[in-house]
Amino acid sequence: MLCEHCGKREAVVHITETINKNSAEVHLCDICAQGNGFNSSQPFALADLLAGLMDEAEIDLKKKKGLVTCPGCGMAFEDFKRIGRFGCAQCYETFKESIYPLLEKIHGAVKHTGKMPRKMPIVVKKESEIQQFQEKLKKAVEKEEFEEAAVIRDKIKELEKKKDGA
Amino acid sequence: MNLNDLFGAKEGWLKSTGPDSDIVISSRIRLARNLSSYRFTDWADRKDREKVLEEVKRSFDKNIYLKKSLFLKLEELDEIDKRFLLERQLISRELISKKGPGAVCISEKEIFSIMVNEEDHLRIQVIQSGFNLLESWRIIEKITDALSSELEFAYSPKLGYLTACPTNAGTGMRASAMMHLPGLIMKKSIEKILEAIAKLSFTTRGLYGEGTEAAGNFFQISNQATLGRSELDIINNLERIIKQVVDYEKKSRLDLLENHSSALEDKIWRAYGILKNARFISSDETMELLSMVRLGVDAGLIKDIERSLINELFVLTQPAHLQKMEHKKLTPAQRDSKRAQLIREKIK
Numbered sequence: 001m002l003c004e005h006c007g008k009r010e011a012v013v014h015i016t017e018t019i020n021k022n023s024a025e026v027h028l029c030d031i032c033a034q035g036n037g038f039n040s041s042q043p044f045a046l047a048d049l050l051a052g053l054m055d056e057a058e059i060d061l062k063k064k065k066g067l068v069t070c071p072g073c074g075m076a077f078e079d080f081k082r083i084g085r086f087g088c089a090q091c092y093e094t095f096k097e098s099i100y101p102l103l104e105k106i107h108g109a110v111k112h113t114g115k116m117p118r119k120m121p122i123v124v125k126k127e128s129e130i131q132q133f134q135e136k137l138k139k140a141v142e143k144e145e146f147e148e149a150a151v152i153r154d155k156i157k158e159l160e161k162k163k164d165g166a
Numbered sequence: 167m168n169l170n171d172l173f174g175a176k177e178g179w180l181k182s183t184g185p186d187s188d189i190v191i192s193s194r195i196r197l198a199r200n201l202s203s204y205r206f207t208d209w210a211d212r213k214d215r216e217k218v219l220e221e222v223k224r225s226f227d228k229n230i231y232l233k234k235s236l237f238l239k240l241e242e243l244d245e246i247d248k249r250f251l252l253e254r255q256l257i258s259r260e261l262i263s264k265k266g267p268g269a270v271c272i273s274e275k276e277i278f279s280i281m282v283n284e285e286d287h288l289r290i291q292v293i294q295s296g297f298n299l300l301e302s303w304r305i306i307e308k309i310t311d312a313l314s315s316e317l318e319f320a321y322s323p324k325l326g327y328l329t330a331c332p333t334n335a336g337t338g339m340r341a342s343a344m345m346h347l348p349g350l351i352m353k354k355s356i357e358k359i360l361e362a363i364a365k366l367s368f369t370t371r372g373l374y375g376e377g378t379e380a381a382g383n384f385f386q387i388s389n390q391a392t393l394g395r396s397e398l399d400i401i402n403n404l405e406r407i408i409k410q411v412v413d414y415e416k417k418s419r420l421d422l423l424e425n426h427s428s429a430l431e432d433k434i435w436r437a438y439g440i441l442k443n444a445r446f447i448s449s450d451e452t453m454e455l456l457s458m459v460r461l462g463v464d465a466g467l468i469k470d471i472e473r474s475l476i477n478e479l480f481v482l483t484q485p486a487h488l489q490k491m492e493h494k495k496l497t498p499a500q501r502d503s504k505r506a507q508l509i510r511e512k513i514k
Contacts, residue, residue, distance in 0.1 A: 072205075073205045073209055075209060079209075083208060083209075084331065085206060085208050085209070085285070085330040085331050086206055086209070086328075086330055086331075086332070087205055087206060087209035088204070088205045088206055088209065088320075089200065089202050089206075089320035089321075089322075089328045092322060092325060092328050092335075093322075099332065102332055103325070103332055103335060103393060106332060106333050106391070106393075107335075107336065107391040107392065107393040107394050108391060108394060109336075109391070109393055109394020109395070110324070110325070110393070110394070111324060111325075111393075111394060112322075112323070112324065112325055112326025112327075112336045112337070112393060112394070113394065113395060113396050113399075114326060114336060114337040114339075114395070114396045114397045115307075115337065115396075115397060116321070116323075117314045117318075117319045117321050117327075118311060118314040118315045
């Protein structure tokens with residue numbers, strides 16, 4: 001069979017990973033396997049390898065099982081339990097019911113009283129704002145309210161500029 | 167400046183000039199920070215990590231405190247150079263073991279180092295000689311504030327700085343002091359001290375971090391909790407504990423010198439003799455003997471060796487330092503021989 005990554009060479013490395021009783025198979029040629037950090041004489045980071053190739057498939061699998069996944073990075077709480085580390089900043093919000101008692105156990109507290117950053121993270125907020133306006137734009141166009149649509153389109157441009165420039 | 171410039175320098179914590187530096191070798195503060203719009207390192211793919219590295223590098227280039235710093239990509243370093251940086255306490259084992267685009271930025275005088283794509287996107291560290299946590303905090307605060315005005319850190323007003331591992335959330339700060347405690351060890355009081363420290367939710371480790379034993383009678387004491395207290399509170403608590411331990415160590419040494427002086431002196435002078443004359447010596451044995459000689463210097467028994475020389479030897483006799491000195495890879499037996507030779511030459 002052909003390598004799933006490049007589609008050009010013969011697949012010689014066959015990897016099966018089982019996550020939460022779901023198996024995922026990857027078939028790669030030796031060049032793509034090495035390019036993704038796989039060296040037959042060393043253990044390799046499967047997360048690295050699969051993350052690049054199978055993001056979508058994995059997230060679908062988890063969703064089918066009804067697992068909560070973080071919208072920022074696709075991590076399920078089971079993943080956190082396995083790795084011991086979170087996938088992204090949004091995980092703290094996604095899994096907050098499980099995290100708060102954990103933090104209490106580790107630190108004896110759940111409220112930060114130290115330094116604050118100079119730049120507060122507004123990217124996440126901006127992202128969802130942009131999404132909201134895009135929805136509004138669609139509706140305005142559907143209703144043929146073109147002047148309204150033009151105003152919204154300009155607002156979106158402004159927000160995107162701010163997000164990129166931030 | 168390049169990596170080999172670091173080799174000749176006797177900078178940072180090696181200098182042994184800070185307050186109480188007979189017992190407190192160095193003070194260190196480390197801050198963990200992540201960029202808000204990227205996955206954390208272990209969950210990120212190679213492209214993500216490269217983007218983090220690019221963005222971080224751009225902000226380093228604009229940072230006034232990093233003007234004369236050395237920026238090194240881990241993938242471009244060979245094994246010996248990586249170990250060299252580890253021995254200098256500029257990078258961690260974790261950074262070395264991670265495959266992919268990691269990097270470290272080292273300041274001119276080795277006062278601070280910033281690791282990129284280790285457990286968190288950024289691990290900023292400041293080390294000072296002797297007992298100097300507040301000074302370390304002032305430096306690291308300035309650097310991190312400058313970074314914070316270019317980069318957007320993952321932060322929640324309720325939980326503080328968001329880190330890959332929840333054990334670092336909040337301040338993201340690990341403050342620690344490296345102490346030399348031969349007195350407490352010889353008096354066998356160290357166990358009680360370690361238990362008391364653990365009860366106060368501080369932890370102890372050996373010279374090269376997690377998992378290493380207390381070789382050479384070194385102990386690193388650091389805070390465990392990072393969330394719920396301000397940075398200065400954590401530092402003040404740690405300082406109190408360290409002052410207590412310094413006190414106990416001084417008392418133990420006095421007691422040994424007054425009541426067990428001949429046994430102690432024998433140990434010290436034997437160590438001195440072996441170091442001055444051995445033809446083969448392992449790094450474990452070197453740590454033990456240097457520790458005794460250091461005690462001898464502190465106690466005023468050995469007068470012809472500087473404490474800073476001993477600090478230097480602790481580092482120069484490590485495997486990667488020896489190999490860099492010889493400009494080639496050495497077998498363990500060759501290292502044992504070179505080590506002994508180096509020590510003999512330095513302790514004339």
